[in-house]
Amino acid sequence: MAGSGHAPLREDLEVLLTVRDLEVEFPVGKGAVVHAVSGISFDVAAGETLGIVGESGCGKSTVAKSIIRLNDIKSGAVDYQGNNLARLEGEELRQLRPDLQMIFQDPISSLNPRRKIRQVISEGLAVWGDEKGSWSQSRIEELMLSVGIDPKFGDRRPHQFSGGQCQRIGIARALALDPKVLICDEPVSALDVSVQAQVLNLLEDMKKRYGLTLLFISHDLSVVKNVSDRIIVMYLGKACEIGNANELYENPRHPYTRALLAAVPEPAPTVDVSEGDISGELPSPINPPVGCRFNTRCSHATDVCFTDEPEMQRVGDSDHYIACHHPVAVSINA
Amino acid sequence: MAEASAANTQLLVRDLTVRFPTTRGTVQAVNGVTFDLARGASLGIVGESGSGKSVTAKTLMNLLPRTAEVAGDVIFEGEDVRRLASEGREHFWGVKMTMVFQDPMTSLNPVKKCGEQIAETLRYHLKRDRKTALAEAEDLLAQVGIPEPGKRVDQYPHELSGGLRQRVVIAMALACEPSLLIADEPTTAVDVTVQKHLLDLLDKLREDRGMSMILITHDLGVARGRCDEIAVMYAGRLVERSAPETLFSDSRHPYTDALLRSIPRIDQPSHTRLEPIPGRPPELINPPEQCAYAPRCRFARSDCLESIPDISGVAGMHEFACFHPANTDRGREALAANLAQGCTVAGLEISGAGASS
Numbered sequence: 056m057a058g059s060g061h062a063p064l065r066e067d068l069e070v071l072l073t074v075r076d077l078e079v080e081f082p083v084g085k086g087a088v089v090h091a092v093s094g095i096s097f098d099v100a101a102g103e104t105l106g107i108v109g110e111s112g113c114g115k116s117t118v119a120k121s122i123i124r125l126n127d128i129k130s131g132a133v134d135y136q137g138n139n140l141a142r143l144e145g146e147e148l149r150q151l152r153p154d155l156q157m158i159f160q161d162p163i164s165s166l167n168p169r170r171k172i173r174q175v176i177s178e179g180l181a182v183w184g185d186e187k188g189s190w191s192q193s194r195i196e197e198l199m200l201s202v203g204i205d206p207k208f209g210d211r212r213p214h215q216f217s218g219g220q221c222q223r224i225g226i227a228r229a230l231a232l233d234p235k236v237l238i239c240d241e242p243v244s245a246l247d248v249s250v251q252a253q254v255l256n257l258l259e260d261m262k263k264r265y266g267l268t269l270l271f272i273s274h275d276l277s278v279v280k281n282v283s284d285r286i287i288v289m290y291l292g293k294a295c296e297i298g299n300a301n302e303l304y305e306n307p308r309h310p311y312t313r314a315l316l317a318a319v320p321e322p323a324p325t326v327d328v329s330e331g332d333i334s335g336e337l338p339s340p341i342n343p344p345v346g347c348r349f350n351t352r353c354s355h356a357t358d359v360c361f362t363d364e365p366e367m368q369r370v371g372d373s374d375h376y377i378a379c380h381h382p383v384a385v386s387i388n389a
Numbered sequence: 390m391a392e393a394s395a396a397n398t399q400l401l402v403r404d405l406t407v408r409f410p411t412t413r414g415t416v417q418a419v420n421g422v423t424f425d426l427a428r429g430a431s432l433g434i435v436g437e438s439g440s441g442k443s444v445t446a447k448t449l450m451n452l453l454p455r456t457a458e459v460a461g462d463v464i465f466e467g468e469d470v471r472r473l474a475s476e477g478r479e480h481f482w483g484v485k486m487t488m489v490f491q492d493p494m495t496s497l498n499p500v501k502k503c504g505e506q507i508a509e510t511l512r513y514h515l516k517r518d519r520k521t522a523l524a525e526a527e528d529l530l531a532q533v534g535i536p537e538p539g540k541r542v543d544q545y546p547h548e549l550s551g552g553l554r555q556r557v558v559i560a561m562a563l564a565c566e567p568s569l570l571i572a573d574e575p576t577t578a579v580d581v582t583v584q585k586h587l588l589d590l591l592d593k594l595r596e597d598r599g600m601s602m603i604l605i606t607h608d609l610g611v612a613r614g615r616c617d618e619i620a621v622m623y624a625g626r627l628v629e630r631s632a633p634e635t636l637f638s639d640s641r642h643p644y645t646d647a648l649l650r651s652i653p654r655i656d657q658p659s660h661t662r663l664e665p666i667p668g669r670p671p672e673l674i675n676p677p678e679q680c681a682y683a684p685r686c687r688f689a690r691s692d693c694l695e696s697i698p699d700i701s702g703v704a705g706m707h708e709f710a711c712f713h714p715a716n717t718d719r720g721r722e723a724l725a726a727n728l729a730q731g732c733t734v735a736g737l738e739i740s741g742a743g744a745s746s
Contacts, residue, residue, distance in 0.1 A: 110580040217669050247437040248607060252651035252665035259660070274580060281653035281661060300659035318585040319655055320610035333582060336550050 060367035063297040063376040064098050071268050072122070072236060073098040077131035077141075079117050089340045091117040093292040094131070096367075099236070104262065104269040106283030106300065108276060108315070112337060113289040115272045119238045122270070123155045124148065135236075153183055153232035160241035162221035166213040172199075172224050173209035179232045198227040201264070202257060219250035223257065230265060237262075238270045243278060255282060276319055280304055285374070288312045291340060291348040294367065298375035308370055308382040310353050347380065355381040399601050400426040400449075400569060405461035407444050407453065407625075414674040418444045420625040421461075423700070426569070431595060431602040433612030433633075436622035439670055442605045445622070446571050449603075450488050451478075465569070484514050487562040491574040493554035497546040503530070503557045504542025510564045529560040534590055552583035556590070563594065570595070573605045588615055609652065613637060621645050624671050624681035627700070631707040641702065641714035643688045667737060680712070688713040688723045689733040 064073065079092040092114040099105045107115040120126050122133055124140060133140040138151060159165040166175050173195055180190035196206040202223040204216075213221055222242060229237055239258065243251040259282065262269055273279045279286060279300075286303050288296040288311065296309040307313045314333040333352045344350050347360040357380070365378045407419035419441040426432050436442045447453050449463055451470070463470050465486060473481060490496040498506055507529055508522035517525065523542065530538035533556040546554055555575060562570055572591065576584035592615060595602050606612050612619045613633040620630040621642065629642040640646045650664045668685040680686070683693040692712050702708040713723035727733045731740070 110582065219669060247670070248609075248652060249437055249648060249666040250669060252653075252663035253667075255653070256663055256665055259662075276581070277653040277655040280655060280659050281657065281663065283659055304655065314582060316655075318581040320581075320584070320588075320608060320614050321655070336552065 060378065061096050062367040062369055063294075064096060065100070068098075068100045070098045071101040071103075071135070072270075073132075073134040074118070074122065075132045075134070077118065077121060077133070078129040079114070079121050079126060080129045081126075083341065087341050090292050090343050091340060092121065093343070095287075095289070095292075095294050097287055097294065097297060099268055099270060101235075101268055102262075102266065103284045104271055104282055106279035106286040107270065107272045107289060108274065108279045108286060109289035110274065110315075110337065112291070112340060114292040114340075115289050116240050118289075119157070119240050119270060119272055122236075123152070123157060123238065125157075153179065154234055155236045155238065156229035156232065156234040157238040157240065158222070158225045158229050158242050161245050162218050162225050163213060165225055166221055166228075168213050171210050171212055172204075172216070175213070175224060176228045176231055179228065183232055194231075198231055201230070201261070202227045203253075217250075218246050219253060222246060222254050226254075226257065226261065230261060233265070234267065236268045236270065238272075240272045241274070242271075244273065244275065251278070258282065276304075276315060288315065291338065291343055293348055294378065295349065296375075296377045296379075297367070298370075298377075299373065302373055302375050306375070308375070308377045309379050310355050310381075310383055311349050313383060314352075347378075355379075355383070357381065397427050398425050399428045399430075399466060401462070401464040402445075402449070403462040403464070405445065405448060405463065406459070407441070407448055408458040409454075410456060410458070411674070416673045417676060418457075418625055418673060419448065422622075422625075422627045424620055424627065424630065425705075426601055426603065428568075429595070429599050429601055430618065431604060431616045433616035433619040434603060434605045434622060435607065435609055435612050435619055437607060437670055439624075439673065440622040441625035442622050443573055444625075446488065446573050446603065446605050449571060450486065451482055452488075480514050483510065484565040485567055486569045486571065487565070487567040488571040488573065489555070489558050489562050489575045491577050493551065493558045493578070494546060496558055497554060499546055502543055502545055503549070507542075507557070507561045507564055510561055514565050525564070526560070529564055530557070533557075533560045533563070533594070534586075535560075551579050552587065555579060555583075555587055559587075559590065559594075563598075566598065567600060569601045569603070571603045571605070574607070575604075576611065577607070584611075591615070609637075609648065621648075624676065625673060626681065626697075626710065628682070628711070629707075629709040630700075635707050639707075639716055641707065641709040641716060641720075642682075642711050643686045643713075643715050643720070644682045645709075646715040647685075647687075680710075683733075684735045684737065686735070687727060687733065687737070687739050688715065688720050689735050689737070690723050690726070691734050694734055 075096050076094050077092055078094055080088040081091055082088050095118060107118060109115050121128050128141045131141060176198055177190060177195050184190055199206045204220060204223055243254050246254060261267060271282050283300045286300050287294050290311050296312045307316055335352045338344055338351050346362050347365055350356045350360040359380050365380050367376050367378045369376050402422060402424050405419055405422040409416040409418055422445055434442045448459055504523055504526045507526035511517045511522040511525055527538045527542050530541055535541050535553060535556050576587050604612060604616055616633060619633050619636050620627050623644050629645045640649060647666045651666050653663060666685055671681050678697060680693040680698055683689040690713055698710045698712050700708050700710045713720045727739055732738045
């Protein structure tokens, strides 16, 4: 369970965003700290959708927020187009902010209830202006149309819209400044199942239309698979498995990934989830286990797992990396 | 469950209707819901928020606010629970019929130790003395798989994880050995791995005790794996009811059919285009006299806008409320006619791409 090791970083691709050895800690008083993210490295290629999946408390939202500097970073680097976002300050950081936008889990509380949605969507433009240095109502209308909100409702306020529509408005706001990277933190978790698909399809359409790169965070394994090209599985602040979405779900090698997939209410027949049973509770991130962080719940754990932290290493010759001393063998059921 | 086995029927719900008067009009939260539950069986009630599934459960548990206008019959083991005499009422809910709620943190008292909260139930309903009740509480915590129950009885809810808290709530619900447990979204607030453990626990307890269960969930996958029968609700009505396998492989109501197509599935390759359901659920204040799903339905014909379809199909096997059911000739004809016109009678534009029957 190590984020240490740069094996999953790719060099041959047009990489837009690279996170190296990211560490985030939050003080909780009396000198104790929560080790929210402990040395994770990954990259996102231009135009790619990277999914981050894991249980609550695994640090997936913290990773996302760190990238756009919504929380303090203890150490590590976030390279974006030759700039280290982790170290930039003041005006230099501000200049890059429009490039990285975020949409949040709760669509209603992420919109200011006292503003008309036209104002909500145009706020970024009011600060930055569009390419002409000012912004026009037609730009707002174009954005509203593209996310499927009738521009004639521009003067309504968020409470007059449903959750699904509010999420569309949140997407329009994020797109207003022509971002390169869109970070989606559980964007459909608060929506009803019949509306989820509408928003997922909209994100896919917007990605194509505006050439976006997506970072998609969710605890729902089926949703993450559907939207992602590549997926990171996180556990207790570390990455345990990274790989191509289809490959990862077909041949999960980390015992934790198997456990997650085995817990899906309807395990798919095509997914091998044998040996993926876990017991016990998530250990405290204040005092995480030494060695592999998964050792307290893993049925494969041996002495080495309690002393040495496994390094990320490549599995076979495909885009698939895992941090485990005892990867689960791929079953031979061909 | 078939009417024939009436002796084995534990719960009979007939024409249950719940209305809430509000300043904007009357909310028709539940409309004529009818179902049976056999002893020891498990029924899943599936629907979106606002579909009336939780209100149905709360009606069964007599937990609705006084303003609610309830009509219909709820017969539990031969007794009409809505007309129970006061002495019968006191030890009915919480004893024979109990409920587990979604958020364990809000259903537990934050300033009382877990053991005492469970013991309270035992002392009130079964008149146990304090010491016996606490010992039984510890035993119950062990039964729901809580490690170190002796230590947990003296802990407060905030000292436990979400999964353990929900186990405490389950232990409390089981304290008086109920014959029916209603679980309202019991795992929505927890992670998948914890969800699996909790559902496994409920399955085991149900089997060990011969208890029946109503599992309310928005997750079709959860209901599929855990229930003998699934009832799908939409806009306050029960629209389809059958065994899980039939529902998943041969659904009749276009809503069920569309719902199954719109959910991302884990065995599909990534970037599989989803088929969303257009529009959104209807308002429940003064709804028009028509099929509530018609405005979103690809199969809708003029009769769907003229009256509300009754439940039909094979009673106790596969029932549905639709004039043009999916996966039938009638449905195929309706869809073909709508496709030829390019839109449905409700004005929904449809095309040949995507869902078919």
